[in-house]
Amino acid sequence: xxxxxxxxxxxxxxxxxxxxxxxxxxxxxxxxxxxxxxxxxxxxxxxxxxxxxxxxxxxxxxxxxxxxxxxxxxxxxxxxxxxxxxxxxxxxxxxxxxxxxxxxxxxxxxxxxxxxxxxxxxxxxxxxxxxxxxxxxxxxxxxxxxxxxxxxxxxxxxxxxxxxxxxxxxxxxxxxxxxxxxxxxxxxxxxxxxxxxxxxxxxxxxxxxxxxxxxxxxxxxxxxxxxxxxxxxxxxxxxxxxxxxxx
Amino acid sequence: xxxxxxxxxxxxxxxxxxxxxxxxxxxxxxxxxxxxxxxxxxxxxxxxxxxxxxxxxxxxxxxxxxxxxxxxxxxxxxxxxxxxxxxxxxxxxxxxxxxxxxxxxxxxxxxxxxxxxxxxxxxxxxxxxxxxxxxxxxxxxxxxxxxxxxxxxxxxxxxxxxxxxxxxxxxxxxxxxxxxxxxxxxxxxxxxxxxxxxxxxxxxxxxxxxxxxxxxxxxxxxxxxxxxxxxxxxxxxxxxxxxxxxx
Numbered sequence: 096x097x098x099x100x101x102x103x104x105x106x107x108x109x110x111x112x113x114x115x116x117x118x119x120x121x122x123x124x125x126x127x128x129x130x131x132x133x134x135x136x137x138x139x140x141x142x143x144x145x146x147x148x149x150x151x152x153x154x155x156x157x158x159x160x161x162x163x164x165x166x167x168x169x170x171x172x173x174x175x176x177x178x179x180x181x182x183x184x185x186x187x188x189x190x191x192x193x194x195x196x197x198x199x200x201x202x203x204x205x206x207x208x209x210x211x212x213x214x215x216x217x218x219x220x221x222x223x224x225x226x227x228x229x230x231x232x233x234x235x236x237x238x239x240x241x242x243x244x245x246x247x248x249x250x251x252x253x254x255x256x257x258x259x260x261x262x263x264x265x266x267x268x269x270x271x272x273x274x275x276x277x278x279x280x281x282x283x284x285x286x287x288x289x290x291x292x293x294x295x296x297x298x299x300x301x302x303x304x305x306x307x308x309x310x311x312x313x314x315x316x317x318x319x320x321x322x323x324x325x326x327x328x329x330x331x332x333x334x335x336x337x338x339x340x341x342x
Numbered sequence: 343x344x345x346x347x348x349x350x351x352x353x354x355x356x357x358x359x360x361x362x363x364x365x366x367x368x369x370x371x372x373x374x375x376x377x378x379x380x381x382x383x384x385x386x387x388x389x390x391x392x393x394x395x396x397x398x399x400x401x402x403x404x405x406x407x408x409x410x411x412x413x414x415x416x417x418x419x420x421x422x423x424x425x426x427x428x429x430x431x432x433x434x435x436x437x438x439x440x441x442x443x444x445x446x447x448x449x450x451x452x453x454x455x456x457x458x459x460x461x462x463x464x465x466x467x468x469x470x471x472x473x474x475x476x477x478x479x480x481x482x483x484x485x486x487x488x489x490x491x492x493x494x495x496x497x498x499x500x501x502x503x504x505x506x507x508x509x510x511x512x513x514x515x516x517x518x519x520x521x522x523x524x525x526x527x528x529x530x531x532x533x534x535x536x537x538x539x540x541x542x543x544x545x546x547x548x549x550x551x552x553x554x555x556x557x558x559x560x561x562x563x564x565x566x567x568x569x570x571x572x573x574x575x576x577x578x579x580x581x582x583x584x585x586x587x588x589x
Contacts, residue, residue: 097571168569186433190576233570321586322415323480324344329437332576333583339568 096121097234098135098143099159100227106138106161111149115156118231122148122157136161137237139227143167167237170197171291171340173260177204177298179327181214187328188222192229194335196240200259203246206300217244252309256293264291266315269334270307292338296331343368344481345382345390346406347474353385353408358396362403365478369395369404383408384484386474390414414484417444418538418587420507424451424545426574428461434575435469439476441582443487447506450493453547464491499556503540511538513562516581517554539585543578 099122101112122128128148136146136159144163151157174191178184178201191199203212215221219242226239245251260266295302295310302310307317320333346369348359369375375395383393383406391410398404421438425431425448438446450459462468466489473486492498507513542549542557549557554564567580 190573193570193572193576194580195570232573235569235571320583322482323440323442323586324482325440326437326479329440329579332579333441336567336580336583339570 096231098137098231100137100139100231102139110161112159112161113156119155119157138163140238168235171195173198173293175200175202175295177202177207178211181216183328184216188225189229190332192226192240193233198241200243202248204248204298204306205303206298260293264293266293267318268295268310268315269330270317299327343478345384345478347384347386347478349386357408359406359408366402366404385410387485415482418442420445420540422447422449422542424449424454425458428463430575431463435472436476437579439473439487440480445488447490449495449498451495451545451553452550453545507540511540513540514565515542515557515562516577517564546574
């Protein structure tokens with residue numbers, strides 16, 4: 096936690112936030128917080144700033160007088176993801192929030208394991224704390240990535256993608272077996288700064304050729320990270336890292 | 343497992359490998375292996391090639407006639423890492439092997455939690471299978487990353503680094519708070535192809551200025567991934583992804 100984020104309803108009219116969960120424990124045990132100490136704070140989906148500890152109760156509740164005036168960094172990429180195993184997904188979610196993903200669209204590609212869709216991870220009560228952890232790690236953003244589930248991949252790509260992503264967004268599909276296809280010229284680094292980006296990352300077994308063709312018909316260009324076959328979470332972080340704008 | 347790797351002593355003089363562990367289960371359950379099926383295989387620290395399943399015993403033992411003639415991809419980067427929490431370290435290790443790390447030097451930076459050094463993860467019997475899993479994921483390399491532990495950071499950097507890394511290797515230190523210091527010009531992408539690389543990634547709390555100065559005195563240039571503060575594993579994967587040669 097490099098910045099403590101509070102939910103709007105945790106901050107009272109006087110601008111005092113009160114927590115007694117993992118954030119309170121972090122403030123006391125890791126940051127060695129005492130009354131008067133100033134922390135980096137912010138409001139979930141709101142502004143960032145600082146907060147001064149005004150009280151630490153014997154039951155562990157920490158009170159922080161906050162002053163939030165700074166605009167957070169905005170998300171810069173939407174991620175279309177064929178969900179990996181829940182275990183992999185769970186460790187990927189906070190990293191996506193840290194790295195600046197705005198929307199995560201989980202799609203039913205052919206090689207997605209069917210039993211994934213029943214995972215508890217798809218419940219907002221489960222994934223939201225993971226995403227907020229990622230925002231608190233990154234320390235410069237506050238907007239919780241939105242998660243959409245679209246099990247019919249073809250319908251999503253053909254009928255919904257353009258309206259959702261904006262017609263002007265650049266589109267890249269990760270495809271480890273790209274050698275047979277048209278390989279996109281390597282764009283300059285940090286090119287995410289040029290405008291919104293949509294990145295599509297397939298399942299562990301890869302996209303089918305039909306799926307890649309469907310994306311290519313919608314303007315996606317293939318992108319490979321070389322001959323190594325990367326796990327979904329590695330590949331996603333690696334591609335986001337290569338595309339992230341310098342800010 | 344995109345390639346099954348066998349230890350040299352698992353392959354008999356006739357070139358038949360026999361396994362009954364997670365690899366056997368993967369061959370049967372995930373690859374739907376049957377007698378006659380050809381798999382991508384290889385030898386740990388040796389050549390790569392293919393193997394044909396010759397028997398699947400009722401006790402789960404799988405026998406594979408292997409033919410290994412292809413050179414694996416060589417590692418391209420040594421990583422100096424201030425170890426993160428064992429939980430983070432455990433999920434990072436396979437990814438390092440996948441991404442082509444040759445040597446992993448775990449160093450005692452000031453902000454490394456002291457209790458890490460007792461972690462069972464530092465035992466070869468624990469970390470080696472994780473590294474081999476990463477090689478089997480990547481499917482193009484077979485050399486198990488070597489792990490060195492150097493708790494005295496200053497002594498390692500001043501007295502041992504040059505001999506270990508080679509004087510000509512390019513040297514980059516990840517430093518999220520680089521704005522105050524001399525920021526390295528962004529090298530072209532895939533520049534790892536220009537020669538060996540040494541990358542230094544600090545602890546969760548960051549390098550101290552003294553530690554960065556020590557590295558800079560040895561020719562390391564600072565590299566930041568922008569304003570977001572990344573977890574150690576995210577930062578390491580992100581930096582490796584930005585530096586990996588195209589092969």
